[in-house]
Amino acid sequence: MFENREDAGERLAELLADRGVEADVVLGIPRGALPVARPVADRLDADLDVIVARKMGAPHNEELAIGAVASDGSVWRNDDLIERLGVDDAHVEREAERTAESAREKLETYRGTTDPPGVRGRKVVVVDDGVATGATARACLRQVRDGGAERIVLAVPVGSPDSLAALESFADDVYAVEEPAGFRAVGQYYHDFGQVSDAEARRYLDR
Incomplete structure (x- = not known):
């Protein structure tokens, strides 16, 4: 159980650091992933940007x-x-x-342009606040792959074991802090899973 998204991000960052994951850029999926992705980017000494699906x-x-x-x-x-x-x-x-x-x-709301972040030849970590069906993660990972990334990692605090297993074919590695057998919904693993506004999410990019 995570206190909130920032706590989840800190624990996810610890997991990735322990596994020796390297990143040039961390891409958070707005809106809810930005509080999770910020600690990950800071711990991996990587740029933080967004990817949208x-x-x-x-x-x-x-x-x-x-x-x-x-x-x-x-x-x-x-x-x-x-x-x-x-x-x-x-x-x-x-x-x-x-x-x-x-x-x-x-995307334009967050980046001021419809151009996605450049990933060609870069090590990329895609972060979401959790995976249920994994539909948006699949589209995001496909974009990063098509963009020519050198290495792609999907990292989430919690996810459905079946969905995470299915996502392994879309990324080089998939990491989750928790993969509960009785998974039903992402929000059940957070004490605070309130809505994140666009304005709040953008502040994590500005840090």
Whole structure:
């Protein structure tokens, strides 16, 4: 159990340092990952920046993710779910376009530009505050891979064991402080898991 996101970040930073992880840049997924990513970047003596992805919602149920899209248009599709729900290609394409635009807008909020951070030839650690389905993490990791990163690490305080295992094919290494067998939701492992505003999240970038 973590007190809050900053406590989770400190414990995650300790884990990564103990494992000898090196990074040129740490990329937090706004908004909730920035308080976690700041201690990680400080401990690894790395730059802190952001990477943005948004979930694609199923027809008539936007909360059910049929995939995710990063700000550069990198798409991860949950093909099994898409097939099971009978979602047609036209919906997926429309949702991908809409979601990519939303991700670009969010990126501009944080970086002042729709250009993603440069990762070519760099050691990159992608940080989130936890992994449930891992949809957004998949899209983010795909963007970093396509961007030519030298090495990619996904690091989270807590996550579903099944989702973390599935994410191993998207990164060179995946680290989590806790992988509880009875995982249900990220927030259940934090005493304080309140919403993080864009303004608050941006302050972690300015430190």
